[in-house]
Amino acid sequence: MIREFLRKPCFFFVLLLLSSCEQKKDFDFYDLDGNGYIYSELREFYLVINYWAVWCAPCKIEVPELQALHDDNPNVMVFGVNFDGSEKELAKKQTKEMKISFPVYNIDPAESLGIKRPEVLPTTFVFNPEKNLLATLVGPQTKESLLEVIENH
Numbered sequence: 001m002i003r004e005f006l007r008k009p010c011f012f013f014v015l016l017l018l019s020s021c022e023q024k025k026d027f028d029f030y031d032l033d034g035n036g037y038i039y040s041e042l043r044e045f046y047l048v049i050n051y052w053a054v055w056c057a058p059c060k061i062e063v064p065e066l067q068a069l070h071d072d073n074p075n076v077m078v079f080g081v082n083f084d085g086s087e088k089e090l091a092k093k094q095t096k097e098m099k100i101s102f103p104v105y106n107i108d109p110a111e112s113l114g115i116k117r118p119e120v121l122p123t124t125f126v127f128n129p130e131k132n133l134l135a136t137l138v139g140p141q142t143k144e145s146l147l148e149v150i151e152n153h
Contacts, residue, residue, distance in 0.1 A: 020052070028040075028109065028112055029055060029079075029105050029107065029109050029112070031079075031105060032088060032105075032106055033102035034078070034093060037079075037103070039112075039127075039131055040131065043052060043076060043129055043130075044075060044129055045076060046126065046129060047076075047077055047079065047126070047131070048069065048070075048079070048124060048127075049109065049125040050078065050079070050080050050081065050124045050141075051080075051081045051083050051124070052080055052081070052082070052083060052120050053082070053083040053121045054094040054097065054098065056121040056122060057085065058121070058122055059140070061140050062122050063098050064099070065141060066080070066100075066124075067101065067102060068074070068143045070101075070135065070139060071101075072143070077103075078103075078120070078144075080103070080104040081102070081108060082095070082097070082104060082106050083118075085120055086106065090103065091106045113125070113127075114133075118138070120138050123137065124136075124146070125137075126146065128153060134150070134153045135149045137149070
């Protein structure tokens with residue numbers, strides 16, 4: 001009788017505990033807007049990871065090309081990395097100044113991606129949908145030069 005009496009409250013307590021548990025995803029990175037990305041789940045995309053800085057003149061020349069690549073190619077995702085790792089609000093301001101609307105990271109993803117942090121800017125890493133590194137490109141790129149790397153692999 002006591003066992004039956006305790007069974008229902010225990011059952012509801014367990015249900016309450018389970019319903020309050022939330023499955024959390026471990027995102028590889030968050031962009032400046034707080035959006036989380038798990039690279040392994042971006043299976044249908046080529047990834048273009050570009051390191052830039054606001055003081056880098058070639059970076060400023062390259063940004064419109066990266067933006068066009070991102071905007072015009074649904075199978076390509078461009079991610080920017082603020083090389084200086086500026087404080088979030090400053091980084092957002094810098095991103096706006098450079099007219100970047102693709103996702104930008106303020107924290108260096110090099111270790112998670114298995115790449116070496118670049119010593120020269122701009123540097124761009126291109127990954128295939130299986131997340132294998134296709135190319136490391138140093139210096140300013142064009143939309144066409146990046147598409148050539150993607151199409152030739």
